[in-house]
Amino acid sequence: MIEARGLSKRFHDKKRGEIRAVDNVSFTCQPGKIYGLLGANGAGKTTTLRMLATILEPTDGTALVCGYDVVEQPQKVRANVGFLSTATALYPRLTGQEMVEYFGRLNGLDEPTLKKRVDDIFNRLDMNGFRDRRCDKLSTGMKQKTSIARTLVHDPPVMIFDEPTTGLDVMTARTIIGFISDCRAQGKTVIFSTHIMSEVERLCDFIGIIHDGMLLAEGTLPQLRSKYAEHNLEEIIVKVVGPLQSNPEA
Amino acid sequence: MNFHNISCVYRKELTEWLRDRRTLISTVVVPLLAFPILMVGMVSLSSVLIGKAEKETHKVMILGGEDSPQVLDKLRAVQNIEIVPATDDYKHRISEKEVRAAIDIPKGFQSALDRGEEQTVKIYFYEGELRSSSGANQVEKSLKEYRDTIVSSRLSARNVPTSMIKPFDVQQENVAPPEKVSGAALGGILGYMVILLSMTGAIYPAIDLTAGEKERGTMETILSSPISRLDLVLGKFFLVLSASLTTAILSIISMGTSFYVVGRSGFMPAKDAAVLQLHVGLATVLSVFLMALPLAVLFAAVLMTIALFAKTYKEAQSYLTPMTFIVVIPAVASLLPGIDLTAKLALVPILSTSLVCKEIVAGTFHWAFIMLIFLSSSVYAAAALFIAVKMFQRESVLFRS
Numbered sequence: 001m002i003e004a005r006g007l008s009k010r011f012h013d014k015k016r017g018e019i020r021a022v023d024n025v026s027f028t029c030q031p032g033k034i035y036g037l038l039g040a041n042g043a044g045k046t047t048t049l050r051m052l053a054t055i056l057e058p059t060d061g062t063a064l065v066c067g068y069d070v071v072e073q074p075q076k077v078r079a080n081v082g083f084l085s086t087a088t089a090l091y092p093r094l095t096g097q098e099m100v101e102y103f104g105r106l107n108g109l110d111e112p113t114l115k116k117r118v119d120d121i122f123n124r125l126d127m128n129g130f131r132d133r134r135c136d137k138l139s140t141g142m143k144q145k146t147s148i149a150r151t152l153v154h155d156p157p158v159m160i161f162d163e164p165t166t167g168l169d170v171m172t173a174r175t176i177i178g179f180i181s182d183c184r185a186q187g188k189t190v191i192f193s194t195h196i197m198s199e200v201e202r203l204c205d206f207i208g209i210i211h212d213g214m215l216l217a218e219g220t221l222p223q224l225r226s227k228y229a230e231h232n233l234e235e236i237i238v239k240v241v242g243p244l245q246s247n248p249e250a
Numbered sequence: 251m252n253f254h255n256i257s258c259v260y261r262k263e264l265t266e267w268l269r270d271r272r273t274l275i276s277t278v279v280v281p282l283l284a285f286p287i288l289m290v291g292m293v294s295l296s297s298v299l300i301g302k303a304e305k306e307t308h309k310v311m312i313l314g315g316e317d318s319p320q321v322l323d324k325l326r327a328v329q330n331i332e333i334v335p336a337t338d339d340y341k342h343r344i345s346e347k348e349v350r351a352a353i354d355i356p357k358g359f360q361s362a363l364d365r366g367e368e369q370t371v372k373i374y375f376y377e378g379e380l381r382s383s384s385g386a387n388q389v390e391k392s393l394k395e396y397r398d399t400i401v402s403s404r405l406s407a408r409n410v411p412t413s414m415i416k417p418f419d420v421q422q423e424n425v426a427p428p429e430k431v432s433g434a435a436l437g438g439i440l441g442y443m444v445i446l447l448s449m450t451g452a453i454y455p456a457i458d459l460t461a462g463e464k465e466r467g468t469m470e471t472i473l474s475s476p477i478s479r480l481d482l483v484l485g486k487f488f489l490v491l492s493a494s495l496t497t498a499i500l501s502i503i504s505m506g507t508s509f510y511v512v513g514r515s516g517f518m519p520a521k522d523a524a525v526l527q528l529h530v531g532l533a534t535v536l537s538v539f540l541m542a543l544p545l546a547v548l549f550a551a552v553l554m555t556i557a558l559f560a561k562t563y564k565e566a567q568s569y570l571t572p573m574t575f576i577v578v579i580p581a582v583a584s585l586l587p588g589i590d591l592t593a594k595l596a597l598v599p600i601l602s603t604s605l606v607c608k609e610i611v612a613g614t615f616h617w618a619f620i621m622l623i624f625l626s627s628s629v630y631a632a633a634a635l636f637i638a639v640k641m642f643q644r645e646s647v648l649f650r651s
Binding site for chain 2: 087
């Protein structure tokens with residue numbers, strides 16, 4: 001379970017001064033559910049997810065992940081989280097197996113458990129054909145599978161995905177979507193951000209719309225459709241964010 | 251601090267390092283091959299050139315001397331000398347390397363000699379041109395021999411012993427043992443090389459493990475794992491330090507072997523070759539490394555900290571290139587004559603280590619300075635490592651955009 005409580009993040013920029021990337025955001029993600037975080041580029045999605053994964057520290061507020069505080073117990077939080085984004089690349093000079101084993105060891109798995117877990121994941125994701133191939137020699141699809149295996153190796157109860165399908169071809173994106181769906185089926189708490197509305201409609205049990213660092217709307221898809229009297233999710237976002245934001249050139 | 255995690259990071263970085271051609275070349279291949287190629291190449295090339303110049307027949311002009319047949323006969327008898335007809339443009343022809351030297355014999359040279367008047371024979375040559383110098387030297391040697399013969403005959407004609415003009419001889423006698431001689435000659439170089447190479451060996455791994463990781467997008471991946479930033483930076487730091495020491499050790503082995511081989515190859519005169527024989531024991535080499543260890547720690551930590559600021563490999567390279575000059579200048583300063591260890595200099599990083607290494611190789615152990623330098627270097631190294639750890643905890647550095 002994830003509970004964000006007044007999560008805020010401010011950055012200082014020499015030219016622009018203080019930037020409120022995330023401003024007092026609170027929400028809850030339940031186990032066995034997928035929470036979709038939607039918003040334009042620069043809305044604050046990545047910063048929010050990075051704070052939940054303890055890669056960034058909140059300026060104000062906090063969040064509980066599996067009962068652990070992201071500010072007070074960041075290592076325990078990370079031990080319970082699998083984090084996947086387009087920015088989480090693989091080590092090019094390690095093989096797929098070495099990559100997954102490395103993260104298993106950093107998560108404190110003993111060698112017999114690690115071996116069993118790696119074999120299990122590689123069988124499940126059909127990765128045995130390239131387990132000894134260096135990551136810089138893998139195709140995009142193979143790399144994504146290796147990244148998934150890396151996030152799964154310690155069997156975390158919470159999964160955080162930051163735009164995991166951006167820039168991927170259809171087949172690779174389907175693998176990721178299928179994997180996210182599997183996580184829900186396994187009872188994991190899942191939060192993910194995306195620009196692709198079809199993915200949200202297909203996957204998300206709960207949706208949060210974020211803009212200028214603020215969480216402006218939250219609810220299930222039917223709730224949002226009813227509240228904003230729009231069926232199309234894109235139109236709902238436009239209504240939530242405001243008419244000024246509807247023109248992408250603005 | 252979790253030693254399992256530090257070791258885990260270290261082993262992973264080592265695996266990647268051993269598979270990276272770029273860092274392997276800079277850390278292992280270059281130091282192993284640089285010295286043998288430079289030493290053997292330069293010494294054999296110079297010996298070939300010098301030998302060739304000495305064996306070559308040099309074209310030489312004689313200006314004047316028509317009234318002095320004896321000296322002309324002496325000059326014609328010099329080996330490897332070919333007398334060519336004199337021309338007025340002799341200076342131009344020497345510059346154009348058509349002739350190697352010109353000998354100007356003053357008018358009435360022979361009769362002036364007979365009268366006992368002092369004469370000057372000029373040898374024109376082109377300084378800096380090996381063959382011209384060689385030709386001029388041979389001519390000068392032959393003329394001096396001729397002069398000595400005249401002196402001897404004059405003395406014997408007057409029944410004066412040779413000791414009259416040479417009442418005593420002066421001879422220098424070396425009392426320094428061979429290790430001191432080679433220590434003085436090579437001591438500065440040994441410390442300088444260890445210091446310089448421990449820095450150059452650390453540059454590429456330091457970039458690869460920081461800016462390289464940012465550029466490849468793996469920084470966010472590793473930061474999402476439960477490892478603490480302290481363990482992460484220590485694991486990386488130990489790899490950079492290992493690379494630094496590996497480069498220094500391989501370089502010293504390579505340098506020692508090259509000197510030994512060249513010294514015994516017969517390419518050089520025995521006296522010069524003896525200086526190249528490093529008469530240093532294992533204890534001395536270990537002492538040099540022990541003194542250089544805190545400096546290697548300092549380099550590894552400082553280079554990692556600076557490289558971490560960069561977003562890309564290329565940017566980090568541009569930051570670290572000036573570091574080479576910062577290290578070279580104090581290291582070279584220690585080689586200058588007249589710069590000796592003092593309490594104040596003992597607190598100057600790099601310079602102090604370079605100076606003390608020079609003394610250690612020469613067999614001098616100033617224990618008070620050694621302790622002071624080791625302690626001050628260790629304090630600088632600890633401070634640099636502390637800053638490196640702090641930098642790894644700063645989001646503005648890790649996610650600089």
